[in-house]
Amino acid sequence: MDYLPDENRYEQMVYNRCGASGLKLPALSLGLWYNFGSKDPLENCRAILRRSFDLGITHFDLANNYGAPPGSAEETFGTIFKQDFAPYRDELIISNKAGYLMWPGPYGEWGSRKYLVASCDQSLKRTGLDYFDIFYSHRPDPHTPLEETMSALDFIVRSGRALYVGISTYSPQQTHDAAEILRDLGTPCLIHQPRYNMFDRWIEGALLETLKNCGIGCICFSPLDQGILTDKYLEVIPGESRAGKYKNKLHWGDEVTPERVGKAVKLNEVARKRQQTLAQMAIAWVLRHPGMSSALIGASQVSQVEGIE
Ligand SMILES: NC(=O)c1ccc[n+]([C@@H]2O[C@H](COP(=O)([O-])OP(=O)(O)OC[C@H]3O[C@@H](n4cnc5c(N)ncnc54)[C@H](OP(=O)(O)O)[C@@H]3O)[C@@H](O)[C@H]2O)c1
Secondary structure, X not given: OOOOOOOOOOOOOOEEEOOOOOOEEEOEEEEOOOOOOOOOOHHHHHHHHHHHHHOOOOEEEOOOOOOOOOOHHHHHHHHHHHHHHHHHHHHOEEEEEEOOXXXXXXXXXXXXXXXXXXXXXXXXXXXXOXXXXXXXXXXXXXXXXXHHHHHHHHHHHHOOOEEEEEEEOOOHHHHHHHHHHHHXXXXXXXXXXXXXXXXXXXXXXXXXXXXXXHOOEEEEEOOOHHHOOOOOOOOOOOOOOHHHHOOOOOHHHXXXXXXXXXXXXHHHHHHHHOOOOHHHHHHHHHOOOOOEEEEEEOOOOHHHHHHHO
C-alpha cells in the first residue's frame, strides 16, 4: 500500500541545531547498523522506517558495512526509499560512512582518498540515492595523513556526492586537527559521531569542549548501550534480543554481565521514580548536554521507536 506519512509528524519532535551550522537534526535519529540486513524481514524494516518518519525522525544513519552482510542495509534502505520515501527526499537527512573493511586489498578500508571516494560511489549505487546529506570518515586512520582523509571529504562535497561532512570516533586532538583542515578547505566539519551512554562517558570533558570550540555538532551512537540500558535484560537474556542472537558477544566489548544488569536494575528504579522507562531516561540523559544535537538509536521493532518518543 502507498505510504502517506502522518500529517502531524513535525508536531512532537524537537529539532536541534547541529553545531554552528544551518542544519537542524531531530533529537532522536535512527541508525540501520543492525536489523536491516538481507535476512531481516523487509516488512519489519519498512514498518520501522515509516513509523520513525511519522514520529518526526527525519534522520536515518547508514554506513557501507551495515547489514549483515556488509552493504545489505544500504540495499534494504534503497528498496524502501524508492517505494516509500522518494517524494520526501528533501525532508530527510541520510548519512553514510566509510572507514571499516569493505573489500579485499589495500584500498578497501581506512582513510585514503582512493577508498573513501570509491566507497561513497558504491554506497550511492546500493542506496540508489543521488547524494548523501552527511558523509563521514567512520574512524581515524593512523597511517594516512589527516590532510588526505579530510581533502577526500572536501572533494566528496565539492563533487556533489554529499552536502556535509562528519567524523566518527575521532579523539579530541584528531577532531581539533580535522576541523582546522576542513575549515581551511572551505568545507566545515558539521558533526562528530561518538559512542556515548551512561556506561561509556569518554566524551565528557575534552571532546565536548573541542566540539563546542570548533562549532561542531554531536550525535551520539548506542545511547541505550545496545539495549542494556532498557528493561530488556533486567531478568534474562531473551533469545530474540541482540545479545541473545549474538551469544552475548556485542560490539565494543559490551556484554550483559551481572554487574551491568545490577546497575541497570538500580537505574530502572530511578527511571520509575521519574515516571520514565529506563530507555527514555537513558535518552534524556545523553540529550542533557546543550551541544548534543541528536541521540542515534537502533530498533528491531516499531514499538521500540514508539517507546522512546
Ligand atoms: N559511528 C560508529 O562507529 C557507530 C557504531 C555503532 C553504531 N552506530 C550508529 O548508531 C546506531 C545505533 O546504535 P545501537 O543500535 O547500538 O543503539 P542503541 O539504541 O544503544 O541500541 C539499539 C538496540 O537496543 C534495543 N532497544 C532499542 N530500544 C529498545 C526499547 N525501547 N526497549 C528494549 N530494547 C530496545 C534493540 O535491540 P534488540 O535487537 O535486542 O531488540 C535495538 O536494536 C547504529 O544503527 C548506527 O547507525 C555508529
